[in-house]
Amino acid sequence: MKSKSGKRIGIFGFGCVGQGLHDVLQENPHLDVARICVRDQEKLRTLPKHHFTYDAQELLQDESIDLYAELISDPKEALLIVRQALRAGKTIVSANKKMISENLTELVALQEEFGGTLLYEAAVCGSIPILRTLEAYYGNEPLLEVSGILNGSSNYILTKLDAEGISYNEALAQAQALGFAEADPTLDVGGYDTLHKISLIAAHAFGAVVKPEQVLRAGIQHISRKDVALAQALGGRIRLVATAKLNQNNKLELQVLPTLVFPDSELYHVEAEFNGVQLEARYAGDQFLKGRGAGSHPTGSAVWADVSAALAGYKYSYPKFRHNEEGELRPVPVEEDDELKIYVRSTMPEFLPQLPWRELTVFGEGKREIQLVGTIRRKDLLLHLSALKQTIAFIAQLPAHVSAEQVVAASCIALEEAA
Numbered sequence: 001m002k003s004k005s006g007k008r009i010g011i012f013g014f015g016c017v018g019q020g021l022h023d024v025l026q027e028n029p030h031l032d033v034a035r036i037c038v039r040d041q042e043k044l045r046t047l048p049k050h051h052f053t054y055d056a057q058e059l060l061q062d063e064s065i066d067l068y069a070e071l072i073s074d075p076k077e078a079l080l081i082v083r084q085a086l087r088a089g090k091t092i093v094s095a096n097k098k099m100i101s102e103n104l105t106e107l108v109a110l111q112e113e114f115g116g117t118l119l120y121e122a123a124v125c126g127s128i129p130i131l132r133t134l135e136a137y138y139g140n141e142p143l144l145e146v147s148g149i150l151n152g153s154s155n156y157i158l159t160k161l162d163a164e165g166i167s168y169n170e171a172l173a174q175a176q177a178l179g180f181a182e183a184d185p186t187l188d189v190g191g192y193d194t195l196h197k198i199s200l201i202a203a204h205a206f207g208a209v210v211k212p213e214q215v216l217r218a219g220i221q222h223i224s225r226k227d228v229a230l231a232q233a234l235g236g237r238i239r240l241v242a243t244a245k246l247n248q249n250n251k252l253e254l255q256v257l258p259t260l261v262f263p264d265s266e267l268y269h270v271e272a273e274f275n276g277v278q279l280e281a282r283y284a285g286d287q288f289l290k291g292r293g294a295g296s297h298p299t300g301s302a303v304w305a306d307v308s309a310a311l312a313g314y315k316y317s318y319p320k321f322r323h324n325e326e327g328e329l330r331p332v333p334v335e336e337d338d339e340l341k342i343y344v345r346s347t348m349p350e351f352l353p354q355l356p357w358r359e360l361t362v363f364g365e366g367k368r369e370i371q372l373v374g375t376i377r378r379k380d381l382l383l384h385l386s387a388l389k390q391t392i393a394f395i396a397q398l399p400a401h402v403s404a405e406q407v408v409a410a411s412c413i414a415l416e417e418a419a
């Protein structure tokens with residue numbers, strides 16, 4: 001049976017997201033699905049074999065296909081597919097945040113040169129329509145800050161640690177069993193996935209093409225019950241928060257850091273696998289979007305929304321990009337000189353005090369572990385971060401109003417309660 005629109009879509013990938021999109025398209029038959037390109041010829045599938053191809057070129061060279069959805073888990077192959085489609089002036093939607101964030105300049109240029117379209121709402125916060133909101137609604141209004149919880153796996157783990165007092169490894173195992181975390185969870189818990197997403201947000205919200213090394217990034221993999229209890233004793237919770245903030249010097253502050261949040265923050269109330277994004281706009285003020293950041297149908301829904309928009313002729317306009325007279329993209333300056341207040345717990349007591357702290361309070365000192373609250377310049381933290389991570393450190397940002405004395409007092413309370 002022919003679909004309503006008579007248009008044909010070629011799908012790459014039939015995993016979590018590809019199947020989600022396929023389900024949505026079956027229930028809403030606006031499009032005909034051409035073959036689906038996958039990799040493994042032996043895998044058992046929920047559809048008969050004749051629906052599949054194992055050769056990407058069979059789809060890419062099929063002139064009867066009107067648009068593509070690239071939903072594979074291999075970023076290198078995904079880039080080749082997207083490049084080829086854009087060079088042919090085609091329309092393609094993708095969910096691959098790593099591939100897009102690492103190649104954004106090239107992918108924008110290809111669209112300009114060959115007239116094709118690339119949309120990727122599903123790559124950032126699954127079902128939350130954040131990119132379209134930034135593009136279409138806040139295209140002209142200056143934004144001051146976009147920050148949020150952008151990774152469902154990490155948030156699920158942090159929620160379980162907080163609510164059930166279980167260990168990090170137990171929480172990770174639960175997240176894996178429920179399909180919220182990959183077998184190799186490094187991209188999620190190490191903050192890389194969040195970094196890819198905040199980079200895409202920074203492009204649409206601030207016109208910035210961000211290099212990964214410009215972003216302060218730490219993950220949650222070394223969090224312990226001690227850190228969770230300390231946050232609770234302070235009346236807060238730890239969440240993995242990504243921030244892109246234009247400060248008073250018109251420079252971008254960029255970070256992905258475990259962060260202490262309090263009940264007056266919307267992010268405190270984002271639980272389990274949910275994502276939440278808060279926006280601060282110059283005239284509109286504060287806005288908050290919350291929803292499912294991953295999963296088969298929520299992400300399939302976002303891909304479908306892109307497919308529908310693309311068929312209606314929608315393209316990203318990157319309204320915040322600024323160009324010089326030669327047409328080159330003007331970089332947005334990134335802040336390096338501001339100070340951050342951070343909490344660190346590390347297993348290498350001798351190393352930590354050697355960093356160039358502006359202020360430093362050390363507590364919980366033992367032979368094998370040290371805790372501290374310190375103020376440090378962003379530039380210095382960026383420089384020493386990889387060495388710091390090698391000390392098996394858990395690092396969290398503290399709001400400026402939380403004093404070192406409060407943290408030390410809370411750590412005593414947490415210790416008493418644990419005893």
Ligand SMILES: NC(=O)c1ccc[n+]([C@@H]2O[C@H](COP(=O)([O-])OP(=O)(O)OC[C@H]3O[C@@H](n4cnc5c(N)ncnc54)[C@H](OP(=O)(O)O)[C@@H]3O)[C@@H](O)[C@H]2O)c1
Nearest residue numbers: 013014015016017038039040072073074077095096294295
């Ligand atoms: N899962 C989510 O909730 C979510 C949310 C937002 C964005 N995303 C993004 O969406 C994309 C897909 O994720 P997923 O969770 O659906 O992955 P997945 O469940 O692991 O499925 C990946 C699919 O890609 C296919 N594939 C991998 N390499 C291929 C290649 N070289 N050529 C052809 N097909 C290939 C696999 O084929 P086989 O079936 O033959 O193995 C499989 O069908 C990723 O970029 C991911 O980051 C995922």
